[in-house]
Amino acid sequence: MATTARHHVTPLEQVEAPGSMLTHTAARVLAVLRITTGSVFLWAFLDKLFGLGYSTPGERAWINGGSPTKGFLSGVEVGPFQDVFRGIAGAPWADWMFMLGLLGVGVALILGIGLRVAAGAAALMMALMWIAEWPLARETASGEATRSSNPLVDYHIVYGIAGVVFALTYAGHTWGLGRWWASLPIVQKNRWLI
Template identity: 40%
Template sequence: MHHSLTEADSAEEPAEDPVRPLDYVWGVARIAAGSLFLWAYVDRAFGLVTPVHQAWMYGGSPTSAIRHGGLPALAGQPWVDGLFMFGLLGFGLCLVLGVATRAVATAGGITLALMWAAALPLPGGPFAHEYIVYAVGLALLAVVRAGDTLGLGRLVARPYLK
């Protein structure tokens, strides 16, 4: 018997995918990655591990380390410091909450690529660096929709925020 699609059928919400145990692993990985960004923000802002005189809140520059790397002209510029710190805070909050995971993966990947370029030349070779690993990890979190489990991704899902 042939079943045709009726208006009642089309109005039904599609069934949600079941949550698998691996989805929880990705959710925890997303929260851990967000915590890394939040810790970097708090440390650079208040000097918890960073020397206090270099902390942003006390007049230091969170981008001062790139003076010796591949992008010295950008180091210490107030607008670069502000964007960098806003990025760390925003990436961290979004990842911990599980929102805008794809946007964070894109913007965070670009930020990490710039940080990688600023660190050149690297003693272990150009590809054996934590920023490359973090960027790949962010891409994976976006692809597997890690914000949907243990996060608000499903709740606030919009085409531009996924």
């Protein structure tokens, strides 16, 4: 009785297989979205680190003694956690966590590696920023309009979900280092690092 070898279908083969959920074009579009989303995170890191003059002026750059969290968190005037966020504004641990998160998520998404960890970090960061802005409110504590355009879904939610989609679709395998990363022995032993 002859036995046939079983062929394990990899995520990449699923992308290339006829009738699969992802076409080559869809995988490429996901790669572009992954890289551009990573660029958003990495740019925020660089602007806050060096004060490139977009959202952070040079004198408030982290390398010049500024705080990456103080400006945003000290201005929180809405939602049930406003006192908590204002309380951690400018705390060194908060600055380091925020900056490492921006850098790590940005680099991981651009390179297409560690997407599961990056997705978790991006989702957590975006959820905390959503809670800080509290788009459910129409007015701040002082009675001014919040200018919230959607009480539930804003760019924080979209970026968080996008990170999860990148991880679940192996988006790092197209135009990234995802295949190489997944072949590393440490990643093979710890699949959560994919």
